[in-house]
Amino acid sequence: MANLNYISQNNEVEIFLAAANNRLPVLLKGPTGCGKTRFVQYMAEQLERPLYTIACHDDLSATDLVGRHLIDGSGTYWQDGPLTRAVREGAICYLDEVVEARKDTTVVLHPLSDHRRELPLERTGELIQAHPNFMLVMSYNPGYQNAMKGLKPSTRQRFVSLSFDYPQTDHEIVILCQETGIEKQTASLLISLAQDLRRLQEHDLEEAPSTRLLVYCAIMIKSGVDPKQACYSCLAEPLSDDAETLKTISRIIDNYF
Numbered sequence: 001m002a003n004l005n006y007i008s009q010n011n012e013v014e015i016f017l018a019a020a021n022n023r024l025p026v027l028l029k030g031p032t033g034c035g036k037t038r039f040v041q042y043m044a045e046q047l048e049r050p051l052y053t054i055a056c057h058d059d060l061s062a063t064d065l066v067g068r069h070l071i072d073g074s075g076t077y078w079q080d081g082p083l084t085r086a087v088r089e090g091a092i093c094y095l096d097e098v099v100e101a102r103k104d105t106t107v108v109l110h111p112l113s114d115h116r117r118e119l120p121l122e123r124t125g126e127l128i129q130a131h132p133n134f135m136l137v138m139s140y141n142p143g144y145q146n147a148m149k150g151l152k153p154s155t156r157q158r159f160v161s162l163s164f165d166y167p168q169t170d171h172e173i174v175i176l177c178q179e180t181g182i183e184k185q186t187a188s189l190l191i192s193l194a195q196d197l198r199r200l201q202e203h204d205l206e207e208a209p210s211t212r213l214l215v216y217c218a219i220m221i222k223s224g225v226d227p228k229q230a231c232y233s234c235l236a237e238p239l240s241d242d243a244e245t246l247k248t249i250s251r252i253i254d255n256y257f
């Protein structure tokens, strides 16, 4: 996508560029929907490098990243996985929610994320030296972690790390207006409402409403949905299944729309 919008939160653009220029890997920490993926897409565009994004899940293994032997009519052949393609081509490889991936992935990620910058392909015996433009970027949401699922120190300490959070008020207003074309006044109301709900998170909610949900809500309002209904559908229902919590959220929505 050309000329992607990204409103920077802090000095993350400079830090990322310095890491990229020095061939260091980057870890992005932060809650869901606060702009991590958009940031990586924007940086890939700025650096003019291809981007391979991999959404990690609990079944994702080193083989899924690296590649596998496949069989066709003429026999078996090797097919590179997305990580291997990125390493060969000099792309940015973005592993979203990396703590979800199976533990055997660290075997391939560690030698790629330190000074060696190499990828051993156990199945073929090949040892690939990463292209100078290859960059490994991973993200995770510290809020979801439990003792079993945190990142190991030996992994964390291989990355330049950046913390993300929901954008500050004036930035989030600009994001909503730019992303959806909604009026500034409505954007401000939505963000004040979200901030009330974010405070509620400390007590009743597993996760606070993200910028992504605010964007959805603004899109619905912009397309003619009644604002109160849009808030119920985009800022209440996605956050909880608990009747009491939903009632509390509804009362807060009623204060604004």
Ligand SMILES: Nc1ncnc2c1ncn2[C@@H]1O[C@H](COP(=O)(O)OP(=O)(O)OP(=O)(O)O)[C@@H](O)[C@H]1O
Binding pocket: 005, 006, 007, 008, 009, 030, 031, 032, 033, 034, 035, 036, 037, 038, 039, 096, 139, 141, 167, 175, 179, 211, 212, 215
């Ligand atoms: N700084 C920003 N500039 C422009 N748009 C933003 C920004 N932050 C968030 N957004 C908007 O919020 C949406 C969600 O952000 P994004 O997909 O990057 O979240 P994320 O942190 O990667 O979430 P997850 O961890 O669930 O993948 C984006 O599609 C974009 O519309």
